[in-house]
Amino acid sequence: MTSGIHHVTLITGNVQANVDFYVGFLGLRLVKRTGGYEDPRQLHLFYGDRSGAPGSLITFLVWQDGSPGRSGAEQVGEISFSIGQASIGFWLERALRHQVKVEGTVQEFGETVLRLRDPDGVIIKLAAAGLPPLALPVSDIPPEHAISRLRGVTLLSETPEQTAAFITAHFGFRMLTRSGASQRLVADSGDSVDVRDASGFWPGAPGTGIADHVAFRAPDDAAVKAVERDLARLNSSLTNLHDRHYFTSLYVREPGGVLIELASDGPGFTLDEPEETLGQQLFVPPDAALDAQDIIATLPQFALPGEDRVVYRDLTHVHRFHTPAHPDGQTLLLLHGTGGNETDLMPLARRAAPNAVLLGLRGRSTESGVQRWFRGLAPHIFDQKDITFESGALDAFVTDAEREYGLDRDHLTALGYSNGANLLAAALLLHPGLVRRAILLRPVMVLDNTPQADLTGTDVLIILGETDAYRSGGETLADALRAAGATVTVKTLPAAHALSDQDNATIAAWLGKEAQ
Structure with missing residues (x-):
């Protein structure tokens, strides 16, 4: 035997x-x-x-x-x-x-x-x-x-x-x-x-x-x-x-x-x-096999000895790059929703922008054992100090990534979903110039007091779900961003809070228009 x-x-x-x-x-x-x-x-x-x-x-x-x-x-x-x-x-x-x-x-x-x-x-x-x-x-x-x-x-x-x-x-x-x-x-x-x-x-x-x-x-x-x-x-x-x-x-x-x-x-x-x-x-x-390309986008990339590689730096957030075979010079910075991780949005982002470099971040807070971007004190009550602190950490990450990875803000679009979108929106208002293009999927306004901010030159796409219980919070956020000078496009899809294939198409169309 x-x-x-x-x-x-x-x-x-x-x-x-x-x-x-x-x-x-x-x-x-x-x-x-x-x-x-x-x-x-x-x-x-x-x-x-x-x-x-x-x-x-x-x-x-x-x-x-x-x-x-x-x-x-x-x-x-x-x-x-x-x-x-x-x-x-x-x-x-x-x-x-x-x-x-x-x-x-x-x-x-x-x-x-x-x-x-x-x-x-x-x-x-x-x-x-x-x-x-x-x-x-x-x-x-x-x-x-x-x-x-x-x-x-x-x-x-x-x-x-x-x-x-x-x-x-x-x-x-x-x-x-x-x-x-x-x-x-x-x-x-x-x-x-x-x-x-x-x-x-x-x-x-x-x-x-x-x-x-x-x-x-x-x-x-x-x-x-x-x-x-x-x-x-x-x-x-x-x-x-x-x-x-x-x-x-x-x-x-x-x-x-x-x-x-x-x-x-x-x-x-x-x-x-x-x-x-x-x-x-x-x-x-x-x-x-039918999801092979989405799966490939979520898997960590590596190089054999002697091959070119990404040398990861110890920055404020755990992060992951996915570099496509033929990058077009664009980078999407991804902020997951509650319970997600740095790879969650990579399949969606890959479908919307197949040739963009994807940079996924992991939220640093936990609540009830799941990964988040900031703490909640009670239902619909958010920890304002934590939001402010984590917004600063996100701004520091982008600044450090510019230095360590050669990230170019002129060719960077930040994309967040749910809790990640909420933190991204707060960071836009607290740190104007964080990014010049942002995509917010199913967001709400989480800042109790809207800071004085000049977002002139910042383009924002907000995608809401028609039957989403948090839809009105997203509309309130859109008004606050417009008041700060941002150019805001709001799209309402026949959906609830979960994402759908229509989100992919809407993001792709907006990115294509922005690139023109």
């Missing part, structure tokens, strides 16, 4: 740093970039050898700028790769040169192991195991020192004996030896699983810098389904079978709580593209 580790899947909060580490530093190949099957708007990256062979793969779900998780029981705690037995010195020197955090060398089960931390804090071990190499990608690393394959994983379990028994019974591993609080299981391929006694550990929590699951190998989908039937007869844990296009997957939690996947070796990543071009094209799940 085919056995061993198929892949390990983790979560990263910084896609560019992740690519730089796994491709640039470790020398792996990016073999596939996809939208997630559970959520097509989540980027999923696969690294491995030249063909993305099982046993070489480490994959990452991208939670860009997401919150860190907590390492603990019921998780994959560490990942190791095999290197040559004389390569520890090479990798130690390389880590120091690349400013990678080094935790030193240790002996584990008779092997010398160099412990490192990736940019998210994940423990990556380079074990001088000398396993037979897979087909390595070409890189600046001499072949004799290159990573050859995955070596193994460490599972943190409060029931280590049950965990070990479960893995040996169903996934083709066998007990090898014990050392301290760990026992090592091995497969015929040489891959290892170290089960560490985590009794008394805090339970792990999902987030960036945490492993989601480990996947073991099966020769084909028939073998995967056979294991599913065996587990169903035992009624030991809930199982889920999925067609992941490139392999068939079965998910189950072992008795210690670690999520395990059984994945078939085939058909593999060359199913829909040749080996020579692996990793160059983004694939989305078939059921999301």
